[in-house]
Amino acid sequence: MSSSEHHNGKASVRRRGLLALAVLAPAVLATAACGFQPMYGNLGTNSIGTAQLQQVDIGVIPDRYGQKLRNLLIDRFYADGRPAATLYRLETTLTASEQKLSIQKDATATRAQLVVLAPYRLIDATTGKILFQANARSFISYNVLEQQYGALAAVENAYDRAILEISNEMTIRVAAELGRKT
Incomplete structure (x- = not known):
C-alpha cells in the first residue's frame, strides 16, 4: 500500500x-x-416517579392476588409513605386463566401458560372523570410437575411473576400519563 x-x-x-x-x-x-424527559431520572426536586405517582390513591383489588398486586403498586407509587390527600384514583381488577400447552399421549400436561389480565383506569378524584384506561396483561409459562408441593410452588411462582410484570407495566403507563398532564 x-x-x-x-x-x-x-x-x-x-x-x-x-x-x-x-x-x-x-x-x-x-x-x-x-x-x-427521562421517566426515572431526577428533574431537580421533582420527578415523575415520585411526586406525581404520590398523588394516586390505589383502590382495593379483590382476592389474594389482587392484594399482592396492590401491595406492589403501593411500594412503587408511595416512596415517602402514603399521602394524606390524593388527586387521582387507580381502579383495577384481575382475572386469570390457565391453558395447557404440552399434552402427552396419556392426556397429562407437562407445560402450562398462565394468562393474567388487569384492566385499569385512572380517575380524577374530584370530578370522577376517567382520565386514562388501559389493560395490562401477562403471559407466563411454567412446568406442570407431578409432585403436589412442586406443582403448587410452580403455579404460585407463575402468579407472582405475572403480577410483578403487571405492576411494572401499570406503574410505567400511569407515570407516563401523569407526565403528559404536567
Whole structure:
C-alpha cells in the first residue's frame, strides 16, 4: 500500500465519522428540544416517579392476588409513605386463566401458560372523570410437575411473576400519563 492510499483511507474514515456526527447531532438536538424527559431520572426536586405517582390513591383489588398486586403498586407509587390527600384514583381488577400447552399421549400436561389480565383506569378524584384506561396483561409459562408441593410452588411462582410484570407495566403507563398532564 502506498503512502497516498494509506492517507486516503484515513481521510475516508474521518469523512464517515464526520458524516455520522452530522446525521446524529440534529437528532439529539431535536430530542432535547421536544421536551423529552427521562421517566426515572431526577428533574431537580421533582420527578415523575415520585411526586406525581404520590398523588394516586390505589383502590382495593379483590382476592389474594389482587392484594399482592396492590401491595406492589403501593411500594412503587408511595416512596415517602402514603399521602394524606390524593388527586387521582387507580381502579383495577384481575382475572386469570390457565391453558395447557404440552399434552402427552396419556392426556397429562407437562407445560402450562398462565394468562393474567388487569384492566385499569385512572380517575380524577374530584370530578370522577376517567382520565386514562388501559389493560395490562401477562403471559407466563411454567412446568406442570407431578409432585403436589412442586406443582403448587410452580403455579404460585407463575402468579407472582405475572403480577410483578403487571405492576411494572401499570406503574410505567400511569407515570407516563401523569407526565403528559404536567
